Amino acid sequence: MADFLNDLNDKQREGATQTEGPTLIIAGAGSGKTRVLTYRVAQLMQQDVDTFRIMCLTFTNKAAREMRERIEKLVGTNARDLWMGTFHSIFARILRFDGNRLGYESNFTIYDVEDSKSLLKSIIKELNLDDKLYKPGAIFSRISSAKNSLISPQAYQEDPVFYEHDLAARRPETGKIYQIYANRCFRANAMDFDDLLYQTNVLFRDHPDILHKYQHRFRYLLIDEFQDTNISQYLIVKRLSAVHQNICVVGDDAQSIYAFRGADIRNILNFERDYPDLKTIKLEQNYRSTQNIVKAANSLIVHNRNQLHKEVWTSNAEGEKIAIIKAGTDSEEARLVATSIFEQRNLHGLPFNDFAVLYRTNAQSRALEEAMRRANIRYRIIGGLSFYQRKEIKDIIAYLRMAVNPQDEEAIKRSINNPKRGLGNTTMNKVLIASRAHDVAVWEVVRAPDKFLKLPTRTVNVLESYATMIEAFGIAAKEKDAYTVASLIAKESGLVKMFFDDDTLEGKNRYENVQELLNATREFVDNPDNENKKLSDFLQEVSLITSGDEASEDEDAVTMMTIHAAKGLEFPHVYAVGMEEELFPSSRMLESREDLEEERRLFYVAITRAKQRLTLSYALQRYMYGNLRPCEPSRFLYELEPTLLNTYQPGRASGAAVSRDPITNFIRHQQERKNKQNVTDATKPIQNKHFQPDDYKEIEEDMRVEHPKFGIGTVKMIDRNHTGRRALIDFDKVGDKTLILSFAKLRIHYE
């Protein structure tokens, strides 16, 4: 029965079998953490814990699906009652049940980022604020981080710290916008992504009976990728586990890469503080990668200061060294990567599925796609503009949303004059103003315009016929399955005809995409795993799609995606491209050490995706904003242990200034760079663009610092009486030196 546990090593088994009490599993990359979670759930089920008492939170829907399948295989029973899914989908479900206690109807809409920004844009306009200063995106991220820290609109407006911050950014009205935004979402019976967590917290906080219900229902809580949870998520699980304390979190602080959307690494670093009885298990053996890859990853991550100690090791083969590709331009880089993939495939008879190309930004995919097409390499792109973000799809979805929740203001705006019905901005503005003046949902005005304002008869008729149509859709949505309703709506709304009548290539494409959407609803309805097949269920699933959900591995193709999207995945052959300063690390991440460390963790994630072979590439010039700009190799490349990188082979391209060998030697580049530096050092002390000294005021005793000439050393003493501060530094290579801090260019060295 329980013999499946033999598949695990000692540490893993400990993690899988010690099911009671709070547990923290620190799991290095490739150490089998998903496996432990899977086996732990299987173990619980073996112990006759009712499946519906287990909640397991994953980072993507795909991970949840796969884990469920593996569990079913292990225990041989159906795991349908298991509450397994992403934070957002699980808590959206709870809010559908009990959100009425907060005044939401169970058919609430989930606003995506575009909806949120569009709403903010109209609020900013209504308040007559300067849209140069009040950028919807900037306001949105303020609101988002407020919600993720559980700051209500009211608390936000009363807090002087937020006010000062917004005032400094010349956006003093941000708090007011937040308040109006929240009101408008509520009136539209809509929640944004952050609300799904925020409102769950409010629900649990203000309605103890409901919290009590769920606390007693879920006896076991398991959370994957815990390093990427935010405060709001953490508080939910803390509340839920308060009674039974059976909370098991699994994560790797070295792979925390979502701070920009509120993830707080302190959740994992401080977990012990909240659970004094905590049992901590470290998984340090890597089963995924070669020794060279593991070592390279380790050599990089030691440069981060903020981390838990762990030593990831592997007993796998040494493997190939890390290859470095140096290219002239981004398009050459793409071509060299394509060539390399092609060669490797032919050389070893590998499927394209074995290869992944990872980049920092989605914009980088363009050049790569072109190169792949030219080299006749099949590829699939994960992320980027997803199917559901396409204009024509959003057009249809707006109607589907209206059918489920006609209060949905953003859906009204999108659908009311599309296809064209002669309802332009003028009318719409009047409607919006009336809805605000009477404090009713926009829908109420649209449905009965005469009650609220004066409009030409013709316009009133158009509005009324639109409303009648939506109401008919609404009735259909209640009675029929998602596919039937979606087909009806596509036809009756006139959108299908509109796309069909468009004879351009683009129009044809759109028409096909709409058909594709209808296929998706059909598949949704036909899928036996889906218990509920209504349109509202379909929309719920669509709005909470996570990156990678749409990918199918049926076709043999190279996978291309951002490093963020690659989290949790692995490939035999990985190419990480665009290893350049300002791109990776991103230019926006150079300011603070925290940001830079996050970029480094991101690179760590990229490296550790590779099982057998890792190739890194960079270009000397790259197109940006439509023109070619010079680039420098990423500082991260210099942080890798040089002996792990593939070395220059003198037999090939000897002596030549420009190598014809496509895989040119990074070491040589590094050498050239060093030589150049030394020359400059002799004449002008420090003119190294790369060497950015830290503010000398930050340097303190016992710190490790780096001097461009003397190298790395330890600060032994600082004489603060001396003007400009004098410091005694013991350099590893040249011994003691006394330097005037305000003159010496020193960089703080974190190790």
Place this chain on the structure above:
DNA sequence: ATACCACTTGCCTGC
């Protein structure tokens, strides 16, 4: 009300 064109703006990452 709408269609089209010149002009500006910005490329992180994503539930």
Place this chain on the structure above:
DNA sequence: CAAGTGGTAT
């Protein structure tokens, strides 16, 4: 380079 905006002609 490409999406979005604002102005103008129809």
